[in-house]
Amino acid sequence: DAKTTQPTSMDCAEGRAANLPCNHSTISGNEYVYWYRQIHSQGPQYIIHGLKNNETNEMASLIITEDRKSSTLILPHATLRDTAVYYCIVWGSSNTGKLIFGQGTTLQVKP
Amino acid sequence: NAGVTQTPKFQVLKTGQSMTLQCAQDMNHNSMYWYRQDPGMGLRLIYYSASEGTTDKGEVPNGYNVSRLNKREFSLRLESAAPSQTSVYFCASSEDTGYRPQHFGDGTRLSIL
DSSP states (O other): OOOOBOOSEEEEETTSOEEEEEEOTTOOTTOEEEEEEEOTTSOOEEEEEESSSOEEOSSOEEEEOTTSSEEEEEETTOOGGGOEEEEEEEEOGGGTTOOOOOOOEEEEEEO | OOOEEEEOSEEEEOTTOOEEEEEEESSOOSEEEEEEEOTTSOEEEEEEESSTTOOEEOSOOTTOEEEEOSSSBEEEEESSOOGGGOEEEEEEEESSSSSOOOEEOOOEEEEEO
16 A cells, blocks of 8 residues: 655644645656545545546646645635644455545634 | 434433444445544444445444445444443435445443443
8 A cells, every 4th residue: 555644733824724734755647636524523535536537526726736746735725624633545346435634734723 | 404414412321231323325325334433543444334234344344233224224233331432423325335435423421330
């Protein structure tokens, strides 16, 4: 399984874009990058995933470098409700559905 | 639009007591999962069910049993609770065990004295 490295914590001003980086230098060609977040006392929430191309949905954008060794999750206009722990997960067919959560990045959105 | 529903939300047990945690999903998903989360740690997979009628062990299955009652419901049982099983338990579901997002419930907070 590819290992991911994320900063332990980050701050972001409300209304500004939050850019959360993730390194996954050992990712294999058929492994996807997934992002989840966990708001205090709630279950994890799926945000977005991608393989090679950049992806965008109503919550966020995912930018994956051309060599696929790193990615960035972008929350375009962070709000206080985006304060959470963000998990970057690499997931391939060998995982058989098993999400492996690391320590994640604690994002604090400040007024 | 309930998604994944877990019951109970909170429970306190004494060592040696038994307990079943219930999980139900209304998204017609084939696959379901049970995770535990301990303070300061990420989630760890206990058991999962790829489809109705099948179950498989995850990372930390010892001390637990599961039952996939039907397509909607997946229960987790502690036969003889131990303090080390004090944790927050999350149930999740997905369309299948492939490249499909998992959707989580809000958890059961279990304390064992």
